[in-house]
Amino acid sequence: MARMPRRMISARERMIVRAAERSESHIVISGMLARYSLTPDGRRQFTALLLPGDVVGLEALFNLRIPDNAVALSATIIQPLSPADLQHPGTRQMLWDALERQTDRAGDWMLNLGGRPAAARLAYFFHDTLTRMRALGIGSGEHHQLPLTQVELADFLALTPVHVNRCLAILRASGLAVFYRGRLQVPDPVRLARFADSDEAFES
């Protein structure tokens, strides 16, 4: 990859603003971001959680307008991409693989919002995020840093913050997951995954 200087962005800094005149494509090196859309009357939907290896705003590399927004959720380091990177077969392949993975994940997210009741939806989010972090070697043991507020969780899950709070209580009471002050603890990921698709979750 071309050695363009990496950029550091701080938590809650907006990285992409919809339809900005000048945007760049980046790959996430460390930290985490959320991609989000706003409806014209201001409803916010977080559409993707971006972790290291994910691409942000690949559109810009093809001179396309970026249709939505991105915000850093923690201190994050990103690597700008240049058109020259597309000439390199290895980098090119990596970018398309990342895009394909992200498309696939958006489909899963659609399914999660449309098909799972609230507590199961949250369980799926925690399990999926944990699985991704483990695969990337981020965090270790039972605790994982997931620096989200309940309002942000609500905007991921398309629930109200009050509803999120209730779902967190359900997961905690069932011993499935504890989420407190941006730290996630899951004693048994397999049980959490099972809950996300269980009849029990669909009846709660």
Next chain:
Amino acid sequence: MTLRSALSAQRRHGSNQISVAGTSPANGVLIILNGFACRYKVLHAGRRQILGYLVPGDICGLRLSTLSRGGYYVGTFGPTETAILSLERILSCPELYPNLTRALQWSMLAEESIAREWVTNVGQRTAYERVAHLICEMFVRLQLVGLTHDNQCTLPLTQRDLGDALSLSSVHVNRVLRQLRLDGLATFHHSELVLTDRSALHRIAGFDSAYLHLQARSCIRPSTNITAASA
């Protein structure tokens, strides 16, 4: 020149699911030459979630890694003609297939962007806005490939097909479509969609076509390329 040589396994389908898993080469892309299709997944309890619709000229990735992980399928609505292209072959020699490479890149970017917009649809929009938004999207995409006339187009979908894309029951879709008709915005009857008041429909849906990346698509027109390439 090029497109024909990259095409393989040109096939016609009825209105059944295309068995994507059985296609070869596995790491390829499916291009819709004619007809109408969708990408979908099957959820717990057998519910189908449509992840995106595919219209003529659209390309849909068939990555082995994706397929084996999530088991998504491609389904067709009515007679559809498709072909398989080798993804590696195209992306690894952009200079050999310039139009095709651009079309493919556009398709992959738009597919991701549409999927994210649909997340917002399911998450934030009311049933009424959701149906309106999907109608706006389909009309614009069909218009781009010349499949609309005036304010009309054919959308070979049932109310259930629409519901499976919007996470709504067919009863709910039915009720919304009736309301859209009563409000003088759009009618959808026997696969014929008529936008009676397009700008009002866009406004109500909160529809902004930026996510479809039309500015790039307008200079690509895959359907045109196919004709040019075959000639």
